[in-house]
Amino acid sequence: xxxxxxxxxxxxxxxxxxxxxxxxxxxxxxxxxxxxxxxxxxxxxxxxxxxxxxxxxxxxxxxxxxxxxxxxxxxxxxxxxxxxxxxxxxxxxxxxxxxxxxxxxxxxxxxxxxxxxxxxxxxxxxxxxxxxxxxxxxxxxxxxxxxxxxxxxxxxxxxxxxxxxxxxxxxxxxxxxxxxxxxxxxxxxxxxxxxxxxxxxxxxxxxxxxxxxxxxxxxxxxxxxxxxxxxxxxxxxxxxxxxxxxxxxxxxxx
Amino acid sequence: xxxxxxxxxxxxxxxxxxxxxxxxxxxxxxxxxxxxxxxxxxxxxxxxxxxxxxxxxxxxxxxxxxxxxxxxxxxxxxxxxxxxxxxxxxxxxxxxxxxxxxxxxxxxxxxxxxxxxxxxxxxxxxxxxxxxxxxxxxxxxxxxxxxxxxxxxxxxxxxxxxxxxxxxxxxxxxxxxxxxxxxxxxxxxxxxxxxxxxxxxxxxxxxxxxxxxxxxxxxxxxx
Numbered sequence: 063x064x065x066x067x068x069x070x071x072x073x074x075x076x077x078x079x080x081x082x083x084x085x086x087x088x089x090x091x092x093x094x095x096x097x098x099x100x101x102x103x104x105x106x107x108x109x110x111x112x113x114x115x116x117x118x119x120x121x122x123x124x125x126x127x128x129x130x131x132x133x134x135x136x137x138x139x140x141x142x143x144x145x146x147x148x149x150x151x152x153x154x155x156x157x158x159x160x161x162x163x164x165x166x167x168x169x170x171x172x173x174x175x176x177x178x179x180x181x182x183x184x185x186x187x188x189x190x191x192x193x194x195x196x197x198x199x200x201x202x203x204x205x206x207x208x209x210x211x212x213x214x215x216x217x218x219x220x221x222x223x224x225x226x227x228x229x230x231x232x233x234x235x236x237x238x239x240x241x242x243x244x245x246x247x248x249x250x251x252x253x254x255x256x257x258x259x260x261x262x263x264x265x266x267x268x269x270x271x272x273x274x275x276x277x278x279x280x281x282x283x284x285x286x287x288x289x290x291x292x293x294x295x296x297x298x299x300x301x302x303x304x305x306x307x308x309x310x311x312x313x314x315x316x
Numbered sequence: 317x318x319x320x321x322x323x324x325x326x327x328x329x330x331x332x333x334x335x336x337x338x339x340x341x342x343x344x345x346x347x348x349x350x351x352x353x354x355x356x357x358x359x360x361x362x363x364x365x366x367x368x369x370x371x372x373x374x375x376x377x378x379x380x381x382x383x384x385x386x387x388x389x390x391x392x393x394x395x396x397x398x399x400x401x402x403x404x405x406x407x408x409x410x411x412x413x414x415x416x417x418x419x420x421x422x423x424x425x426x427x428x429x430x431x432x433x434x435x436x437x438x439x440x441x442x443x444x445x446x447x448x449x450x451x452x453x454x455x456x457x458x459x460x461x462x463x464x465x466x467x468x469x470x471x472x473x474x475x476x477x478x479x480x481x482x483x484x485x486x487x488x489x490x491x492x493x494x495x496x497x498x499x500x501x502x503x504x505x506x507x508x509x510x511x512x513x514x515x516x517x518x519x520x521x522x523x524x525x526x527x528x529x530x531x532x533x534x535x536x537x538x539x
Contacts, residue, residue: 136522136525137518140475140518140521140522140525141479141518141521142479142481142482142483143479144482144483144486144493145482145493145496145510145513145514148493148496148497149506149510152506153510237379241381241382244381244383244384245381245383245486247383248486255381255383255384255387259387266395267395268387268388268391269388269392269395272384272387272388272391272392276380279379279381279384280376280379280380283378283379283380284379287378287379308469308472308532311427311469311472311473311476312472312475312476312528313476314423314476
């Protein structure tokens with residue numbers, strides 16, 4: 063049997079392909095892609111800052127910093143990222159009303175950023191902590207002996223080394239975040255997948271649209287993951303690699 | 317703000333949701349382990365074609381979002397004349413399980429492949445030359461080491477899978493997150509509803525995490 067005959071008999075309409083010659087459709091996808099990239103970059107930046115704070119908190123000798131940090135990291139990592147996204151999608155506005163007034167509406171973009179960042183910050187905190195812990199004790203001891211305070215030795219000696227080691231892991235986390243942005247469509251952010259679903263709800267061609275969307279995600283994520291593999295993860299110490307593997311398996315969401 | 321109250325008010329939603337989450341996780345995990353092992357064998361096979369198919373499978377499923385795959389199973393397949401079941405509930409339930417199995421199989425395949433390659437050729441040759449039969453070598457040399465290398469990361473996959481079952485809510489499966497959304501839309505008590513779902517997920521993932529960490533410690537190969 064001919065393939066087009068097969069597709070026609072099984073309900074697929076091969077004649078919806080010509081509509082993709084229209085540049086308007088590609089502009090529409092392009093807007094979604096821009097939103098996807100933007101939300102990924104904002105989220106990874108925010109997650110990095112928050113994650114760094116929680117990593118330092120978890121390593122602190124003060125119990126009132128350490129325990130809340132452990133609780134945050136472990137609880138958030140144990141939750142589905144979609145649950146956080148949907149929660150902020152529903153309640154995000156009222157959470158900020160005490161600060162910005164009763165009329166405040168949290169833009170959906172930022173609700174998505176909050177959900178993604180809360181989750182990713184817990185994951186990055188674990189990655190950063192593994193990097194800090196893996197450095198030889200002598201590094202801290204030597205810098206303290208030279209008269210640097212704890213914050214100074216962190217800032218000038220420990221973190222620059224630890225973070226450099228973490229670059230490939232963070233690249234890998236960016237891949238995960240890009241895949242996870244496909245979830246913020248559920249709260250009404252017009253990212254790539256959501257734009258796609260608008261198209262197939264109009265033209266009844268989910269197969270074609272989802273194929274195109276998959277290819278776009280694949281090209282971005284595959285390129286990024288190949289790139290992060292290039293960055294010589296192998297040079298990191300064994301405990302760091304183990305932690306990164308654990309985090310990437312356990313916390314890779316969607 | 318006591319989540320217990322709302323759970324007792326909507327027991328069918330929450331307990332039904334928890335039960336669906338557990339079912340999808342279990343069936344999805346079984347499917348992912350079976351399929352992933354086959355793909356791993358493809359990837360270490362001497363045939364180039366099989367290696368290529370295995371590699372393409374892993375890269376495709378790892379580098380596209382799970383929701384897109386679920387949407388394809390849920391929306392795309394019916395357009396091609398394929399339905400999982402005539403009943404709508406069974407249909408999306410099976411689509412969700414299939415999606416979980418397909419996606420996580422890619423990760424399982426990478427782990428199993430790593431486990432098979434973790435045993436050096438020299439050890440296998442040494443075991444054979446010491447007079448162990450092929451089965452004896454498998455039993456006493458290769459499989460114990462593969463098992464040790466594979467079990468803790470597979471536990472991590474199981475945790476990821478339990479969390480990812482929440483994505484089934486996007487295609488309408490009434491699992492735990494869906495239950496929270498339904499109850500919230502009826503009562504507007506978002507805090508309680510989501511706290512209840514949160515506790516449900518924590519009850520599943522935290523004990524799993526403890527077990528995995530224990531296994532990790534016990535199975536660490538001394539080097």
